[in-house]
Each structure stands twice: as structure tokens, then as C-alpha cells.
Amino acid sequence: MIILSKHKEFRPYIICILTIKNTILSSLLTLISFFCVPNYLISQEKPFVVVLDAGHGGHDTGNRGNGYYEKKIALNIALKTGNKLEKIKGFKVIYTRKTDVFVDLIERANIANRNDADLFISIHCDAFTSPKAYGAGTFVLGLHENERNFKVAQRENSVIFLEKDFEKKYDGFNPNDPQSVISLLLMQQTYLNQSIAAASSFQKSFVNNLKRKDRKVKQAGFIVLKYTYMPSVLVETGFLTNPSEGAYLNSSKGQENMANALSKAIINYRNIRDASYIDDNIELVDKQVEKQVNDVPKSNIKFKVQIAASKNKLELKPYNFSGLNSITRLKSGKLYRYYYSETSTYKKALIKLNEAKSKGFSNSFIVAFDNDKIISITKAQQLLK
Numbered sequence: 573m574i575i576l577s578k579h580k581e582f583r584p585y586i587i588c589i590l591t592i593k594n595t596i597l598s599s600l601l602t603l604i605s606f607f608c609v610p611n612y613l614i615s616q617e618k619p620f621v622v623v624l625d626a627g628h629g630g631h632d633t634g635n636r637g638n639g640y641y642e643k644k645i646a647l648n649i650a651l652k653t654g655n656k657l658e659k660i661k662g663f664k665v666i667y668t669r670k671t672d673v674f675v676d677l678i679e680r681a682n683i684a685n686r687n688d689a690d691l692f693i694s695i696h697c698d699a700f701t702s703p704k705a706y707g708a709g710t711f712v713l714g715l716h717e718n719e720r721n722f723k724v725a726q727r728e729n730s731v732i733f734l735e736k737d738f739e740k741k742y743d744g745f746n747p748n749d750p751q752s753v754i755s756l757l758l759m760q761q762t763y764l765n766q767s768i769a770a771a772s773s774f775q776k777s778f779v780n781n782l783k784r785k786d787r788k789v790k791q792a793g794f795i796v797l798k799y800t801y802m803p804s805v806l807v808e809t810g811f812l813t814n815p816s817e818g819a820y821l822n823s824s825k826g827q828e829n830m831a832n833a834l835s836k837a838i839i840n841y842r843n844i845r846d847a848s849y850i851d852d853n854i855e856l857v858d859k860q861v862e863k864q865v866n867d868v869p870k871s872n873i874k875f876k877v878q879i880a881a882s883k884n885k886l887e888l889k890p891y892n893f894s895g896l897n898s899i900t901r902l903k904s905g906k907l908y909r910y911y912y913s914e915t916s917t918y919k920k921a922l923i924k925l926n927e928a929k930s931k932g933f934s935n936s937f938i939v940a941f942d943n944d945k946i947i948s949i950t951k952a953q954q955l956l957k
């Protein structure tokens with residue numbers, strides 16, 4: 573609003589003063605709103621990056637149940653899902669392929685890593701020897717719980733045989749050996765809880781929105797999920813080998829419905845994730861108070877076992893860390909480092925290191941701290957003498 577002075581000669585000064593006043597006022601308001609807005613709302617402004625990975629493509633057709641093409645159906649569902657999410661503010665969609673091309677499994681994961689994605693979803697269609705099998709299932713990376721889960725992973729992993737130098741690229745991984753999966757597990761361990769949360773969201777959506785048979789969240793060793801640094805799931809949208817489910821998935825109506833269910837599940841997962849961030853913050857405050865009361869260190873030197881590093885801020889709950897208690901988290905740069913236990917001697921730390929390794933964190937190592945500053949183990953031992 574500009575008030576015009578009756579005295580023409582003063583007008584430029586008044587307008588100038590009013591403009592300066594408005595600028596100061598609006599800067600102040602911005603500043604105030606910045607401090608008043610809770611942190612979690614600010615963090616929501618960063619878009620939620622979701623990577624949609626349409627399985628197979630090019631000379632890899634995927635399964636051909638009832639003559640359908642898994643690669644085509646997966647691509648249509650991925651594009652339709654992305655189309656819905658792109659219209660929603662706060663979402664950024666990345667595709668591993670938008671056309672009928674062959675993409676290496678490791679490159680699919682790398683696309684997600686390069687884009688610092690919040691969620692990776694690999695979209696597929698199932699196949700089985702019996703035409704009776706039907707329903708949608710969602711997988712997270714883990715040990716195959718049974719023969720059937722191994723078979724699903726084996727089929728999806730076998731596409732690496734179509735890639736050049738697959739032995740080198742996948743560290744000698746053999747899709748036909750059930751034991752080979754154990755080496756896959758470490759990387760995704762950090763994200764397992766979030767991956768399961770995402771997978772549950774998909775299953776709920778399939779059942780509630782599409783009335784599909786719930787084939788539950790399952791674990792199996794999928795290579796494409798191994799190399800991602802974020803929560804990752806693989807969705808088997810249904811069986812092409814089942815006559816009616818195959819026809820449904822091959823129809824544009826079926827694909828549209830499936831895309832609806834997937835996009836709703838992704839939005840739901842984002843909401844759950846943001847909500848648990850808030851819980852996490854509240855919990856941290858309590859822990860700090862508790863620490864001040866109970867924990868007066870006798871020495872400034874302490875040892876911790878670093879078990880993982882991740883871009884994701886995980887809740888410090890045992891179920892996120894294979895049942896380990898006493899987990900602390902430190903942020904350094906873009907990474908959160910997760911430490912198990914805190915001891916006053918190196919000897920005790922070695923015992924804790926073995927415990928962590930026995931829980932599957934085989935790359936764990938001991939870190940020494942002097943007043944919360946990281947120092948070398950040798951220096952810590954000298955200072956303790």
C-alpha cells in the first residue's frame with residue numbers, strides 16, 4: 573500500500589521510507605516464521621525422491637506367462653505411477669527406464685544412489701508353474717525364508733546372465749546358489765526397518781484399494797535391492813501365469829488401478845516416515861536429559877563400535893540394529909554414523925566389537941573419542957596410561 577502525500581515534493585521520500593519499512597517488516601516476518609516453523613516441516617520442503625524401476629526391458633522380456641510381456645506391463649505401471657506422483661507437490665520421480673531398453677541391475681541401483689533417493693521401488697510381475705497362484709507380494713532384501721521366495725529371487729536375479737562381465741560386477745554372486753545371498757545382506761541392513769515399513773504400506777494398499785490377495789511382505793535375496801543406499805522394495809504386482817490376473821495386469825484398467833494403489837502406498841510411506849522423524853526427535857531430548865543425570869564420565873577417553881553409516885536418520889531402536897541396544901548416532905557431513913555401546917577401555921570395546929559382528933555387522937570397527945572428538949586408537953591408549 574502506498575499513501576500519497578498531499579505535498580508533491582515529499583512523495584518520493586515517503587514512498588522510499590515506506591518501501592524500506594516494508595522490506596524490513598517482510599524480512600522480519602520471514603525470520604520469525606523460520607524460527608517458528610518446526611524443523612520437520614522445513615525438512616519436508618526437500619522433495620521426496622522416489623525411484624520407479626520398471627523391471628526387465630529390451631532383450632530381457634521378463635516372464636512370458638500366458639504370452640504376456642512382463643517388461644511391458646512393468647513399464648506401463650511405472651509410468652502411470654510416476655505420472656500420478658509428479659502431480660503432487662513435494663515429490664520428485666526418477667525412472668530407471670522410460671522406454672523398452674535393457675538396463676543392468678547394478679545401474680538401476682546406481683541411478684537411485686546418484687539421485688540420493690528416499691525410496692526405490694522395483695516393479696515386476698510374478699510367474700509360477702501352477703496357473704492357480706495369484707496375488708500381489710512385496711519383497712525386501714533378506715535371507716530367503718523358503719524355497720518359493722528363493723525361486724522368485726532366482727528368476728529376477730537371473731537377468732544378470734544377460735549382462736556383460738556379470739561375475740566381476742556382482743562380486744562372484746551366483747543367482748542359482750541359495751547361500752550366495754548372505755553376502756548381499758550387509759548393505760541393506762541399515763535400511764531394513766524402513767524397507768519393511770514401505771513394503772507393508774504397499775501390501776496394505778493392494779488389499780485395501782484393490783482387494784488383491786495379500787501375499788504379505790517377504791524377504792529374499794534380490795540383487796537389485798542390494799546396491800541401493802536407501803529403503804528399497806521389490807513389488808510383484810501379480811501372476812501373469814494366472815489367466816484372470818494376467819489379463820487384468822495386461823489391461824490398461826488393471827495397470828491404472830495398480831498405479832493408483834502404488835502411488836497411494838508411496839504417499840502413505842512418506843507420511844509414516846516423516847511422522848517417525850518427529851518421534852525420533854522427541855526421544856533424543858529425553859535421552860540427553862537421562863545421559864546428563866546418569867552418566868558422569870570418569871575419563872574423557874571412550875571407545876565406541878561403529879556399526880553403520882547411512883544418509884538416513886534411523887530411530888535408535890534395537891529392531892533397526894538387529895536387536896542391539898545402546899546405539900548412538902552422530903552426524904558428520906551428509907552421513908549419520910551409528911555406534912554400538914560405549915566403553916572406558918579398549919579391551920571392553922573389543923568384546924562389544926565381537927558382539928556387533930556376531931549380529932551381522934561384520935564391517936564394524938572401534939572408534940576412540942576424546943571429549944566427543946575422534947582420535948586414533950593408539951593415541952587413546954597412550955592417554956589412558
Ligand SMILES: [Zn+2]
Nearest residue numbers: 627634696697
Ligand atoms: Zn521380473
